Amino acid sequence: MSKTVILTGIRANNDLTLGNYFGGILPTVDMARNHAGEYQINMFIPDLHSFTTPIDHTQLYEQTLHNARIFTAAGLPLNNSDIYLYRQSYISAHSELTWILDCFTGFGEMSRMTQFKDKSQHILSQPRMETPPLKPVNGELVWDEDKQIEIENNHIDRVSVGLFNYPVLMAADILLYGAKYIPVGDDQTQHLEFTRNIAERMNNRFGELFDIPEAVKEQHAFFGKDQGLRIMDLLTPTKKMSKSDESGRGVIFLGDNPDEAARKVMGATTDDKAMVRFDRANQPGISNLLEILALLRGVKLNDIAAEFEGKTRYGDFKAVVADAVKNFLVDFQQKLASVDDAVVLAKLEQSERDLTPVANETLLKVQQAVGLRPKA
Ligand code: ATP
Numbered sequence: 065m066s067k068t069v070i071l072t073g074i075r076a077n078n079d080l081t082l083g084n085y086f087g088g089i090l091p092t093v094d095m096a097r098n099h100a101g102e103y104q105i106n107m108f109i110p111d112l113h114s115f116t117t118p119i120d121h122t123q124l125y126e127q128t129l130h131n132a133r134i135f136t137a138a139g140l141p142l143n144n145s146d147i148y149l150y151r152q153s154y155i156s157a158h159s160e161l162t163w164i165l166d167c168f169t170g171f172g173e174m175s176r177m178t179q180f181k182d183k184s185q186h187i188l189s190q191p192r193m194e195t196p197p198l199k200p201v202n203g204e205l206v207w208d209e210d211k212q213i214e215i216e217n218n219h220i221d222r223v224s225v226g227l228f229n230y231p232v233l234m235a236a237d238i239l240l241y242g243a244k245y246i247p248v249g250d251d252q253t254q255h256l257e258f259t260r261n262i263a264e265r266m267n268n269r270f271g272e273l274f275d276i277p278e279a280v281k282e283q284h285a286f287f288g289k290d291q292g293l294r295i296m297d298l299l300t301p302t303k304k305m306s307k308s309d310e311s312g313r314g315v316i317f318l319g320d321n322p323d324e325a326a327r328k329v330m331g332a333t334t335d336d337k338a339m340v341r342f343d344r345a346n347q348p349g350i351s352n353l354l355e356i357l358a359l360l361r362g363v364k365l366n367d368i369a370a371e372f373e374g375k376t377r378y379g380d381f382k383a384v385v386a387d388a389v390k391n392f393l394v395d396f397q398q399k400l401a402s403v404d405d406a407v408v409l410a411k412l413e414q415s416e417r418d419l420t421p422v423a424n425e426t427l428l429k430v431q432q433a434v435g436l437r438p439k440a
């Protein structure tokens with residue numbers, strides 16, 4: 065394993081959306097196909113990252129496998145020996161290295177992470193349970209401890225230490241394999257910089273333990289400039305379509321019933337201009353539908369915009385987009401159904417077997433450096 069490592073993962077916390085598909089999955093699959101051969105591609109399912117925010121745990125395991133299926137249905141070649149597909153929690157070195165790195169990470173340093181600030185604020189902005197924890201006993205209201213615990217779990221503790229700490233886990237994900245290139249969006253660049261900092265800090269203190277991933281600028285140069293593709297929510301086209309959206313009513317999930325998805329498109333928010341035109345600032349809803357249609361047809365946005373230029377009947381235009389969304393889902397869900405679960409599972413297990421010793425080798429160097437294991 066001497067090839068330069070490219071590493072990438074998508075958090076499995078819910079079904080994936082049309083936005084995830086065009087903005088995350090397809091580019092990742094293309095990247096893997098284009099770079100395998102010259103590079104080693106580590107594609108992992110960050111299942112430990114999945115519950116830094118509250119999720120339905122009865123769904124997690126299935127969701128993890130489902131993400132692997134989705135990548136396969138989207139064209140990830142499982143039979144390519146340069147491509148590894150693995151579950152983070154199945155390689156225990158991720159958790160073990162995280163703890164060690166934690167103890168060399170500053171509380172203040174983590175507190176500055178903007179993702180933590182944003183996500184924790186979002187969680188705390190959700191309505192809290194206001195009813196006092198009381199229960200009737202013999203006609204009297206007495207303090208109910210179980211209910212109190214429930215309230216606390218549902219409110220204060222919804223911002224977990226895991227959410228605070230997850231950049232350290234992300235650093236471990238990267239450093240265990242000496243990954244050099246990690247395609248990250250703007251929201252993750254701070255975490256990548258942290259990864260470089262903690263690696264350098266450990267190297268300075270203990271000698272060469274880690275290969276340092278490339279800085280953000282080099283990442284951008286390697287992966288090409290971010291296309292900045294953003295599919296917007298159908299109902300609130302000024303905010304991005306997101307898989308963790310509370311209502312999901314403006315979100316197309318890959319697992320949506322195709323007819324239901326078509327209805328979501330028909331109900332998309334538009335405007336009163338009565339003119340199909342690509343103009344994000346003034347017609348965000350229509351512009352978003354144009355963008356979606358261009359992606360589904362695999363043609364340039366300009367061509368789609370030209371095709372519908374001057375059309376005034378939004379209902380007709382929406383029907384075209386709704387039909388395209390429906391056809392896409394029917395087709396994708398067919399591909400998904402034909403994915404052989406046994407093949408996916410075999411790929412996951414093989415990759416986990418192959419990469420465990422690689423991760424353990426890095427972990428052992430660190431354990432030796434900090435005095436947990438005898439020096440060789
Ligand atoms: P969450 O709400 O959990 O943050 P998300 O839908 O924003 O979910 P991420 O896990 O943040 O998804 O991102 C997964 C991948 O999907 C990333 O590559 C991201 O750039 C891409 N992506 C997410 N939302 C969109 C979108 N609306 N349009 C295009 N790409 C998107």
Ligand code: MG
Binds near residue numbers: 306
């Ligand atoms: Mg996101």
